Amino acid sequence: MTSDMTARILRLLSLLQTRREWSGSDLAERLDVTVRTVRRDIDRLRELGYPVDSARGHAGGYRLAAGTDLPPLLLNDDEAVAIAVALRTAAGGLAGIEETALRALAKLEQVLPRRLRGQVTALQESVAGITWEDRGPRADPALLATLAVSCRDHEILTFDYTTRGGTTASRRVEPHHLIASGALWYLLAHDTEKDDWRLFRLDRITHPLPTGRRVPPRPVPGDDPAAFVADRLSAAPTRHRAVATVHAPADHIRARTRGLATRLRPAGENTCLLDASDDSLPRIARTLAGLDTDYTLDADPDVIAYLRDAARRALRATG
Incomplete structure (x- = not known):
């Protein structure tokens, strides 16, 4: 009864x-x-x-009626599939809500029946969007979901990782945080074999496998995952160096430019430093063009030459 x-x-x-x-x-x-x-x-x-x-x-x-707290929502199969697909898309494509979408996706993926997970994957693979510019490698939504759950549950994870040099090796880590920087996603994790913090690009991770073993969360040095990742990225080698001193507050630039939060550093009340270094000269040019304010540039000669050529072409095109 x-x-x-x-x-x-x-x-x-x-x-x-x-x-x-x-x-x-x-x-x-x-x-x-x-x-x-x-x-x-x-x-x-x-x-x-x-x-x-x-x-x-x-x-x-x-x-x-609307209350002070959000009550549990009851979803039928079609609604659950639609929300999971939307969250996977939002996690990799919309500015400002990536981390929130991942937390919601982790909750939904945990309780999603197996019969529906296949539908979600099929829909995600079948739906394509038009990309008007080269935004670089994109993270697999299914991989994002797996890593998000492991980060939330502090569950040890194994996967294969391909280094910048092209070699692939198996890694065993304690996942901590997912960080978006521009078009790239990174996993911040503690490598159990090397006993040190490591940063892994998601487009180089394959065959992720949760082990089922949970561990107490480790404190990130500095207690700020995004700042820690930004420091690691700025120290990582890139093919082309380009650092701009921007004549505007960091918050002003951060609010108007997508994906640069981890690459900006305040340098004064009305100036900030932007590390636009990259392996791609066109991406450096697009990053600097998106600032929409004055700046001075400290960059490698090949970056300066590329930007001058691009400026000359623009001037010739405008007569």
């Missing part, structure tokens, strides 16, 4: 989440109970903290 009542209340909650307002008679018909039973079940939902408003009248009406 208790299990029947619980199932009915969950069904009632699901119905309330699908329509702005229900009459008592409509709910009773859907649940195959009396209007009086519907009223009792509504009272039980209120006791559990759900803000259900009621309207006066012969039949009565009910709607789920």
Whole structure:
């Protein structure tokens, strides 16, 4: 009897989440109970903290109102698949919400039935978007989901990693944080074999395998994962060096330019340093062009030559 009542209340909650307002008679018909039973079940939902408003009248009406806390949402199969695909897309493509989308995706992936995971993967692989510019390698959404869960649960993970030199080796790590920098995603993790913090590009990770072993979280040096990763990236070798002194506050540039948060450093009240170093000369040019403010540049000769050639072509094109 208790299990029947619980199932009915969950069904009632699901119905309330699908329509702005229900009459008592409509709910009773859907649940195959009396209007009086519907009223009792509504009272039980209120006791559990759900803000259900009621309207006066012969039949009565009910709607789920906005409360101080977000109540648990009940999703059917199609809704769960749609949200999972949307979160995977948002995690790799929208500025400002990547980390939030990953946390939500980790929660959903944990409870998603196996029969639905195949649908999510199939949809993700079948849907394509038009890319108007070369944004570099993109992270696999399924890999993002796996790593997000491992970071949240502090679960030791193994995977194959291809280095910049092209060699591949197996790694065993304690995942800590996922960081987006421009078009690239990085995994910040503690390498158990080397007993040190390491940074792994997601486009070079293959065959991730959670081990099922959870460990206490390690504190990141400095207690700021993004700052720690930014320091590592600025110290990492790149083919072309380019550092701009921008004549604007760091917060001003950060708010107007996508993906540069980990590459900006305040240098004064109205100036900041931007490390635009990269392996690609066109990407350096696009990064600097996106600043939309004055700056001075300290860069390698090949960077200066490339930018001067690009400027001359632009001047000739404009007559």
